[in-house]
Amino acid sequence: MTVDWFHVVQLFTRAVDDVRKAEARLVKMPSAVRWAVLKARERNLTQKQAVALAELEAGGLLTAVAWQIKEKLRWVRIAPTLQAARWRLSHFIRHARKKVSLGPMLDPVLTAIKTVEKQKERILRRWASTYSNARMEALNGIFKAARARARGYRNAQTFITMIYLIAAPLSELFKST
Structure with missing residues (x-):
């Protein structure tokens, strides 16, 4: 079993959002700040979001600590071997555990860290x-599209x-006839 990196990032993103909500x-x-903490520092930030992140970090808020932990996770992802x-x-x-000791409001991040520790080998x-x-x-996206198009099915x-109608390569089927 292999854990997809998307799910690791999603785990920490939810934890950061939970900390932000509690602190707000x-x-x-x-x-x-709401959307700024969900994005990477170096990509897709608007000017307002960049200013909000700077204010967040300067203010010493726990949301900033949670966000910094999530950003450090990117460093792990780019490991070459x-x-x-x-x-x-x-x-x-180790670094994240030290940072999380700052207060009980960071418990969602601690839960994410524990999950990563448990699933480390995967x-x-x-x-x-x-x-x-x-x-x-x-x-899964195709299944959701089918369900949305029909707005429910009887069977x-x-x-x-x-x-099958959505996902089948019908253009290929028509070429063969």
């Missing part, structure tokens, strides 16, 4: 394995037929 109940957050990934992941976990298989769940995610056979 207590402290006034910069206006564009399995050995480098193992070292980086271990270093990331996550590291990503560097040795050629397997990915990308095809399954693509199929499973009709649902299956719609999936």
